[in-house]
Amino acid sequence: MEAPQHSGSSYIVIDAERCKGCHLCVSVCPKGIIAPASYTNQKGYILAEVIAAKAQECTGCTACALICPDAAISVYRHSRVLSPAAR
């Protein structure tokens, strides 16, 4: 696991009930770390989710949140260094 480029890596949270599976976020993520999920939400939309193995690569650029037509995506940056176990 090479160390992340900066102190805290970023991550996104997709609100499963707001998401309609349009997958625009998938298409705009510069790191290509979002992909169609294997499950749907209550309304039957195939959700988008971050590929677990690539979660580290999120740079917090918010491209996915900007393009989301349903304001379903929130973007955060860790406020502290990763927990020891993760290093």
Place this chain on the structure above:
Amino acid sequence: MPKKILMAGNIAIAEGAILAGCQAYFGYPITPQNELLEHMAKRMPEEGRVFVQTESELAAISMLYGAAAAGCRAMTSTSSPGFSLQQEGISYMAGAELPAVLVNVMRGGPGLGNIGGAQGDYFQATKGGGHGDYRLINLAPASAQEMMDLTMLAFELADKYRNPVVLLTDGFLGQAMEPVIIRQPVTELPDKPWAITGAAGRPKNVINSFEMEPANFQPRVSLLLQKFERIKQNEVRYQGIHLDDASLVIVAYGSASRSALTALKMARQKGLRVGLLRPITLFPFPYQILADLAQKVSDFLVAELSSGQFIEDVKLAVGLDKRVELASQYGGVPLAPETILETIERMSKVTIGR
């Protein structure tokens, strides 16, 4: 004696609106009510209030909708063709329960017609010219004084019931100059917590008439219908002249009632016992007083400046076993008292002795 000023009906409406606290006026030029718009163009800015000459009657009714939604007393004025353009907006205002005053200075129709006074918009104004189940309070002035007084009443009733109110008048009354007592201005305006004033320190207000689910929309319409019932119970107004000993009653409103009054006087001089029942509210229509009169009077003569619209409500009120005849002009032609008198005399000959 309070001061009287010689004033055209159209001007009396404008001044009545200002006295009633009208904060916004939107209008579009159309004869025979241009003077009203021109007067407001001068006076509303003087009062620090809103005046807009709009690009069409459609824009005028939509601005009226916006001003009413913002909780302001507001008015528009037009004439028959413009009133037709405003029907959709009026239906929206009724559906959204917005108070506002609509002036229709009627003219000869249908179509482009002419600029002579007429009453051919009766059905449209009183039965609802727009879509859906709604009614409009209709006030019918018959003098320059009433043009002022009923405009002020219109604002009061609009706010009382949160419903548009029509001042239904015509080109004759709009242009005719008569002495008018200037009323006292209204100082207390009702407060409107439901209005669009900015969600500061309160939950947001939404004003609409839209509900996709019919089962949720019908209850809203039911509330409107209950409101119209309350209006029918509380707001009927009319004037009766010589009804106590009348054997024939003329029924007429607005400027037609002025011709009828002259005909009544001429008939009385000939010993004919004629009375006049003049509705001031066309909705709510004074069915009850007419039904009561029909207990002791079997002859009714309807005088209207249309081809038999107003007469339908009179027939509804007095019943089909009564004789109800029509003396009318239409298309902008005035109704002479003599024409009414001829019908009175013809009807009286046939019923002598009854």
Place this chain on the structure above:
Amino acid sequence: MTLDTPELDTVLYHKPEALEDYPFHFCPGCGHGIVFRLIAEVIDELKIKERAVCVASIGCTVTSYHYFNFDGLESAHGRAPAVATAIKRCRPNLVPFTYQGDGDLAAIGTAEIVHACARGENITTIFANNAIYGMTGGQMAPTTLLGMYSTSTPGGRQPSRAGYPIRVCEMLSTLDGPAYVARVSVHNPAAVRKAKQAIKLAFRAQLANLGMSLVEVLSPCPTNWRVEPVKAMDWLVEHLLPQYPLGEYKVIPAVADLKKESRRA
């Protein structure tokens, strides 16, 4: 293993406060949702939630006042600019904006938008142009492209029968009343950022009483374009951008100064 603890972490992006919580009803990939989000962000940033008024029009966004948590009202099809005019004139401290589609603004409401601009009304109009009638199921709009399929131009729009698409910004920028007229798009994140800047500037023009501000936003309608969302953005770039070039079509000097200020701030 990272510890996801949102409450401790810095927020890089979050749903704006001015948006209510319940989800949009729009189709997947619909551009209206993006534009609503931008409007709400701008209203949060300018701190005008207590003065903002959403003047809704008729179309897919007919219930837009439900999605914003500030005052809002409905207006008849095409008449929103007139409704907003009256609200602004009667209550000048309020900040009304109309949200209209291409049918509402450029078809039935053409007179109202032209005259609101001609009068230089101090209101803001957000005009979503997706070149189709969405709510009614995909009929031709005034902005439908030549040759473009719609349910009312089955063989593609032919000028002989259905005339030519209308370029609204170019048309309205010839009038003296508007202070700011711009056309933006939401086809990718960079475009969305620019769209937000234009929408914010439009609201700031209103706040500075500089006259009418209008932002036309090219917006995808996957359902009625019959293209799935990601490809709809490509379709927009390939077909709408050439017909409707992006740019600021009118920026009066006072608005240009506002722009300079924002760069320094």
